[in-house]
């Protein structure tokens with residue numbers, strides 16, 4: 001069977017690059033974009049910077065929940081119609097970006113809800129969308145999917161048409177991201193890169209991108225967490241998170257399968273959930289596939305390139321940024337394990353784990369991460 005590759009999103013990167021937005025929108029032929037964001041963002045330094053550029057010209061929908069739900073997309077659709085918008089600016093973390101990207105499916109087909117989504121419908125000609133990340137984690141700004149909670153479960157809705165028309169990566173927008181969120185979102189980016197690199201799917205371009213991003217994250221994430229004003233570290237993380245978003249179009253693994261239910265059932269932040277599960281999954285995988293993390297160790301510039309050293313370094317890194325604890329400290333208990341395991345097993349991400357995982361093994365991994 002053949003493989004196909006493409007990396008089509010235009011990206012602008014640099015401190016202050018947000019200032020180019022009005023000109024870029026003009027060149028895209030866009031007149032009235034709807035800004036899609038979340039209520040928390042309105043209080044941030046990032047939003048103030050955005051307002052200096054937008055000068056109130058564009059209507060704003062700020063109803064996105066963290067771990068967005070289907071109703072958020074419906075409310076965004078209503079705002080888009082009411083405002084007579086012709087495009088979307090998705091501004092914020094992965095939650096806002098995902099809603100901003102996917103509302104365009106509803107705009108194109110107002111009679112087809114997200115739960116009736118059919119990949120094979122004609123999704124060409126969606127309204128243009130500019131993604132502007134204010135966290136450095138999900139990579140959704142360049143991703144071809146949106147993650148939305150439908151009927152209590154995280155659903156990854158995938159279609160190449162979801163790609164943004166333009167991504168604006170301005171590290172100044174992440175300067176005010178608090179240490180906890182910097183750590184959690186950075187851990188998400190690290191997990192994307194480690195899981196995509198070790199997934200057995202054939203995608204050599206993604207492999208190279210993932211390793212380069214792991215290298216950058218290993219050096220920049222602790223700096224960004226411990227000194228939020230370090231613009232260079234913020235820029236490195238924004239670039240690495242974007243690269244992670246490209247890399248994981250290859251696929252993810254068991255860490256993400258375990259993390260998704262921790263958000264939908266226990267309300268954990270996505271990156272935090274990944275951080276708490278990644279070390280146990282790496283140890284599980286390494287025990288069954290020796291040598292799996294050798295090149296991860298090299299990317300992290302370790303002199304010992306064994307699996308054990310790579311696993312140890314990832315644990316240390318997560319500990320250093322305040323994500324070394326167990327699930328229990330985040331309100332997860334034994335009583336959650338049945339539901340968590342059922343949803344994790346239903347999640348497609350573990351199907352591309354480097355080694356197969358049974359339902360009993362997923363439960364055991366949760367128990368270890370507790």
Ligand SMILES: NC(=O)c1ccc[n+]([C@@H]2O[C@H](COP(=O)([O-])OP(=O)(O)OC[C@H]3O[C@@H](n4cnc5c(N)ncnc54)[C@H](O)[C@@H]3O)[C@@H](O)[C@H]2O)c1
Pocket residue numbers: 038039040041044045046065066067068092093094095096098134135137138139140143144145146147173174175176177178181184185188245270271
């Ligand atoms: N589509 C994809 O490819 C993809 C990949 C990974 C994760 N996701 C999804 O993305 C979501 C998580 O996104 P996230 O981790 O970016 O968090 P988020 O978007 O949920 O934001 C978390 C919080 O951070 C705040 N925030 C954002 N930027 C800020 C800033 N600069 N300063 C201060 N506060 C700021 C927000 O207001 C919010 O309260 C989850 O729903 C997850 O499932 C999607």
Ligand SMILES: [Zn+2]
Pocket residue numbers: 138188191192256270274
């Ligand atoms: Zn993720």
